[in-house]
Amino acid sequence: xxxxxxxxxxxxxxxxxxxxxxxxxxxxxxxxxxxxxxxxxxxxxxxxxxxxxxxxxxxxxxxxxxxxxxxxxxxxxxxxxxxxxxxxxxxxxxxxxxxxxxxxxxxxxxxxxxxxxxxxxxxxxxxxxxxxxxxxxxxxxxxxxxxxxxxxxxxxxxxxxxxxxxxxxxxxxxxxxxxxxxxxxxxxxxxxxxxxxxxxxxxxxxxxxxxxxxxxxxxxxxxxxxxxxxxxxxxxxxxxxxxxxxxxxxxxxxxxxxxxxxxxxxxxxxxxxxxxxxxxxxxxxxxxxxxxxxxxxxxxxxxxxxxxxxxxxxxxxxxxxxxxxxxxxxxx
Amino acid sequence: xxxxxxxxxxxxxxxxxxxxxxxxxxxxxxxxxxxxxxxxxxxxxxxxxxxxxxxxxxxxxxxxxxxxxxxxxxxxxxxxxxxxxxxxxxxxxxxxxxxxxxxxxxxxxxxxxxxxxxxxxxxxxxxxxxxxxxxxxxxxxxxxxxxxxxxxxxxxxxxxxxxxxxxxxxxxxxxxxxxxxxxxxxxxxxxxxxxxxxxxxxxxxxxxxxxxxxxxxxxxxxxxxxxxxxxxxxxxxxxxxxxxxxxxxxxxxxxxxxxxxxxxxxxxxxxxxxxxxxxxxxxxxxxxxxxxxxxxxxxxxxxxxxxxxxxxxxxxxxxxxxxxxxxxxxxx
Numbered sequence: 001x002x003x004x005x006x007x008x009x010x011x012x013x014x015x016x017x018x019x020x021x022x023x024x025x026x027x028x029x030x031x032x033x034x035x036x037x038x039x040x041x042x043x044x045x046x047x048x049x050x051x052x053x054x055x056x057x058x059x060x061x062x063x064x065x066x067x068x069x070x071x072x073x074x075x076x077x078x079x080x081x082x083x084x085x086x087x088x089x090x091x092x093x094x095x096x097x098x099x100x101x102x103x104x105x106x107x108x109x110x111x112x113x114x115x116x117x118x119x120x121x122x123x124x125x126x127x128x129x130x131x132x133x134x135x136x137x138x139x140x141x142x143x144x145x146x147x148x149x150x151x152x153x154x155x156x157x158x159x160x161x162x163x164x165x166x167x168x169x170x171x172x173x174x175x176x177x178x179x180x181x182x183x184x185x186x187x188x189x190x191x192x193x194x195x196x197x198x199x200x201x202x203x204x205x206x207x208x209x210x211x212x213x214x215x216x217x218x219x220x221x222x223x224x225x226x227x228x229x230x231x232x233x234x235x236x237x238x239x240x241x242x243x244x245x246x247x248x249x250x251x252x253x254x255x256x257x258x259x260x261x262x263x264x265x266x267x268x269x270x271x272x273x274x275x276x277x278x279x280x281x282x283x284x285x286x287x288x289x290x291x292x293x294x295x296x297x298x299x300x301x302x303x304x305x306x307x308x309x310x311x312x313x314x315x316x317x318x319x320x321x322x323x324x325x326x327x328x329x330x331x332x
Numbered sequence: 333x334x335x336x337x338x339x340x341x342x343x344x345x346x347x348x349x350x351x352x353x354x355x356x357x358x359x360x361x362x363x364x365x366x367x368x369x370x371x372x373x374x375x376x377x378x379x380x381x382x383x384x385x386x387x388x389x390x391x392x393x394x395x396x397x398x399x400x401x402x403x404x405x406x407x408x409x410x411x412x413x414x415x416x417x418x419x420x421x422x423x424x425x426x427x428x429x430x431x432x433x434x435x436x437x438x439x440x441x442x443x444x445x446x447x448x449x450x451x452x453x454x455x456x457x458x459x460x461x462x463x464x465x466x467x468x469x470x471x472x473x474x475x476x477x478x479x480x481x482x483x484x485x486x487x488x489x490x491x492x493x494x495x496x497x498x499x500x501x502x503x504x505x506x507x508x509x510x511x512x513x514x515x516x517x518x519x520x521x522x523x524x525x526x527x528x529x530x531x532x533x534x535x536x537x538x539x540x541x542x543x544x545x546x547x548x549x550x551x552x553x554x555x556x557x558x559x560x561x562x563x564x565x566x567x568x569x570x571x572x573x574x575x576x577x578x579x580x581x582x583x584x585x586x587x588x589x590x591x592x593x594x595x596x597x598x599x600x601x602x603x604x605x606x607x608x609x610x611x612x613x614x615x616x617x618x619x620x621x622x623x624x625x626x627x628x629x630x631x632x633x634x635x636x637x638x639x640x641x642x643x644x645x646x647x648x649x650x651x652x653x654x655x656x657x658x659x660x661x662x663x664x
Contacts, residue, residue, distance in 0.1 A: 091453060095446040114427040117449055118486045121423060124453075125480030128460055132473045140472060141464045148457030154450045156369045257349045 010326035011053075014062060014319035019120045021061045021075060022054070028079040032126045043107050043119045050104055055215070056186045057082040063190030063204050066316040071161055073134040073193040080143065081186045082090045083127035088150055088182075090120035093159065096241050123222075139189040146185040153177025162242045164252050164260075171249055175216045176209065183212030203307050207320075209306035216255035220245040220329070221290050224281060236277045242267055246296070248280070250289035259283050294328075301328050342510040342658035343385075346394060346651035353393045353407060354386070360411040364458045375439050375451045376614050379418055379561045387547070388518045389414040394655075395522030395536050398648040404468040407524040407537075412475065413518045415459035419567045420482055420514075422452035427490065471521040478517040485509025494574045496584050496592075503581055507548045508541065515544030535639050539652075542636035547659045552577040553622050555661070556613060570659045574599055578628070580612070591615050623658035626660075643661050 005271045033044035057078035064074035090099075092112045093106040100106060108116035124147070131140050158172045160166050187208035191201050223238045224247050238245050244267060248316065252260060265281065266276050284290060301324045308324075347354065354640045365376035389410035396406030424430075425438040432438060440448035457478070462473050489506045492498050519540035523533050555570045570577050576599060582643050584592060596613065598608050616622060621629045633656045640656075 035484055035487075037484055037491065039491055040484065040487055087452070091449050095449060113445075114490055115487065117423050117427060118483050118490065121420070121456075122480055122483035122487065124456060125476055125478075125483055128472070128476035129480060132469060132476050135469055137464060137467055137469065140460070144460035144464055146457075148454055148461060151450050151454035151457055152367055152369055155367075155372055155447065155454065158450060159369065159371055214351055217642065250475055 002210045009022060010091045010322040010329070013315070014058060014323055017319055018058065018065060018318055019060045021065065021078070022058065024072075024075045025057050025061065025078040025082070026054075028075055028130075029082055031078065032083060032130065033123070035122070039111065039115055040119055040122055040221055041202045043111055043115055044086070044123060046104075046110065047090060047101075047107050047304065050101055054082060054084050054184055055323075055327075058210060059183065059186040059211075059320075060190040062316050062320055062323075063187045064194040064197075066311060066314065066320070067191060067196055068192035069194060071193075073136065073139075074190055076130045076134050077139060077143075077189045077193060078186075080127045080130040081189070083123045083130065084143065084147060085182060087120040087123040087127065088125070088154075088187070090116045092154065095154070096237075099238070099242075134193060135190075136193060138192050140193075142150055142185050142189055145179045149177050149181040153179075153181070157243065160244065162244070164244050164248060164267050167248060168246070168249055171244070172213070175213055179216040180209045180212030183215070184208035199265050201310070203310050207304050210300045210307065211327060212269070214297045214300035214304060214324065215295055217246060217300065218328055218330065220247060221293045221297065224284055239277050239280060240272055242272070246293045247284050250292050251284050251287045254287045255283060297328055339358065342654040342661065345647070346390060346655055347370050349388065349648055349651055350393045351399060353389065353397065353410070353556055356404075356407050357393065357410040357414070358386075358440060360407055360462075361414055364411065364415060365455070365460065367454070371443065371447055372451055372454055375447055376418070376455060378436075378442065379422060379433075379439050382416075382433055386414060387659075390655075391515065391518040391540060391543075391652075392522040394528040394648050394652055395519045395528075397632045398643060398646065399523060399526035399528055399532070399533050399651070401526060402524075405468065405471075406522055408466050409475075409521045409525060410518075410628035412459045412462040413514065413521070414457045414571055416475065416479060417514060418453040419452040419459065420486075422448045422455070424486065427486070428569075430569070430573075466525065468521075472522050474517050474521055474524075477632055478513045481509050483511040485511075485513070489575065492576065494576070496580060496595045496599050498576055498577050498581060500578070500581055502595060503576070503578060504545070507545055511548040512541045512544030515547070519543075527613050532643070535642050539636050539639045542632045542639065543656055543659060546629045546632035546636060548631065549578060549625055550660055550662065552579060553625045553629065557622050571605065571609050572604055572613060574604070578625045579616050579621045583619040585617045587615060591600050627662060631659070 029048060030045075033041045033048070035041055060078040060081050061074055089101070090107060092102060094108050094116050098106050099109055107119070113304040128140075128144070131143055153174050153176070157178060160170070160174065185204045185208070188201055191204040198206060220238065223235065223245065248263065248267075252263060255263065262279060266272055266280065269276075304324045305321050308317060308321050361380060363375075365380070367373055385503060392413050393406055397633040421433070422439055426440050426448050430438050431441055439451070448629065460476070462474075463475055485506050485508070489510060492502070492506065514536045517540070519536040520533055523536040528536060546577045552570065555567065580595065580599075584595060587595065594611060598604055600610065601608075636656045637653050638655050640649060
């Protein structure tokens with residue numbers, strides 16, 4: 001008997017229910033990266049193969065399938081959402097100067113910053129071309145807005161880099177823009193092409209928004225708590241990048257003057273080292289802010305699940321509720 | 333009496349004919365760059381104010397006005413085209429590591445690469461939002477395709493950097509993608525929102541394509557021939573960037589073994605200096621390739637003018653024909 005973890009189980013059902021559509025989406029994505037300019041498919045394939053969990057296209061497919069599938073538009077939108085996400089990953093890796101993503105060298109490390117910027121732009125164009133093929137101005141409206149909001153969130157995060165005194169509310173705003181905006185749009189457009197009514201659209205949007213926020217907060221916690229192997233990226237990445245995330249923001253609230261000074265000074269340094277990380281981790285442990293971050297993630301997760309219960313009881317709806325659990329209990 | 337140069341005169345008429353729409357477009361562009369994240373409007377304003385000639389939105393407005401204006405969609409599209417162009421400029425300046433644009437410091441020099449990348453993404457999202465507001469799937473199709481083609485051309489140019497043996501036909505392909513694709517789309521979408529028929533659309537597309545190619549070839553010639561002041565950027569930029577343009581490609585054809593070796597070696601160096609440029613310029617002068625480049629630019633320009641004569645004789649049509657002349661005689 002194969003042992004299956006609770007973590008895997010929570011994704012297992014959803015994956016089984018949308019397997020066919022998921023594979024179609026994957027194929028469509030791979031079709032889009034074709035180009036006579038060899039570097040484009042090569043670099044795109046590299047980042048797409050690293051791939052990750054493909055949560056966003058899974059959301060589009062599932063939200064469409066939970067209602068009434070009419071044609072293949074949900075596949076096109078799922079692929080568009082993933083291409084949009086991939087484009088932002090390419091640009092983020094350049095901005096963050098990340099050497100590794102999921103344990104593999106990043107594209108700009110294997111090629112160069114220039115290629116990553118331009119191939120990102122190419123994928124963005126391709127994402128919009130796919131959206132156009134659905135003939136849905138509504139979906140184009142939602143996803144073009146999301147594209148601008150994501151970039152806005154990234155700039156805000158950049159401006160706030162090293163600022164340990166950032167207010168929690170402003171930090172949540174960053175998360176809502178840079179992560180939750182695409183989750184909510186992915187869900188909403190899935191609903192739209194399946195004829196969701198106004199209140200269903202609103203629910204899908206809010207489900208995605210809360211799930212996305214929970215997902216990002218869990219990521220923030222994992223970065224100080226996960227093991228490097230399972231995370232597939234380096235533990236402490238946010239810290240080394242000078243990104244102030246919730247575990248730090250909450251720790252600052254109850255820190256002693258000495259600890260506050262340490263965090264302020266450390267996040268304002270050009271480079272942070274392993275010893276700095278260990279001291280920061282000790283402060284975080286003392287203030288118990290990993291648990292506080294996870295509790296907040298759970299609150300967002302609970303909201304997402306509550307909203308989803310507004311939909312008729314069916315296997316996909318239930319698998320989407322499980323997906324919220326997966327986002328919260330995952331170790332990578 | 334104010335003396336007006338032939339160069340200024342050729343743009344003068346068009347500017348006068350579309351002054352109102354041009355100002356509306358400018359206002360709309362400036363509205364789009366608003367954001368609570370201060371760095372976004374600041375950085376955007378910097379690059380937009382450098383502005384340049386705004387030829388692309390002028391094309392959209394003119395092509396729409398030459399036919400039959402129905403609503404304000406041509407203004408939205410003109411602004412979208414300029415925002416798309418601005419986004420590519422921000423990314424290009426990072427890719428080319430340019431310090432100056434039109435005599436002013438580039439955005440990534442004043443802020444940083446990261447901000448330029450992300451604000452470029454923001455402007456791209458805003459461009460698509462404006463297109464969506466026209467409700468025209470056709471226009472969205474054309475411009476999303478153009479966005480991907482531009483990026484494809486930029487990657488091809490990057491791959492071919494330093495390659496003095498690039499074939500003329502491949503170089504023209506780069507130009508058609510990175511420059512002419514937006515010119516042709518700018519013209520076509522202008523026509524579409526004014527109800528252009530199939531053959532008019534084709535003519536507008538081809539007018540833009542030939543004009544864009546002529547425009548870029550003239551740019552290539554100016555970079556080896558223009559004075560630094562008038563050009564607003566450094567003379568020799570392409571050379572220092574290692575970009576092999578037509579004056580070099582044509583010179584390679586008739587160069588002696590010694591000259592070929594020099595050009596090959598020089599373009600393969602990491603950095604090229606002023607002496608290198610002077611020697612390259614001497615080879616170019618000897619082979620008369622500035623004139624050959626300008627002759628080819630003229631051929632594309634003549635094609636553009638010939639196509640435009642297919643439209644009914646009216647002031648805007650004639651001003652668009654003058655615009656071709658402007659593109660060819662300009663000194664900046």
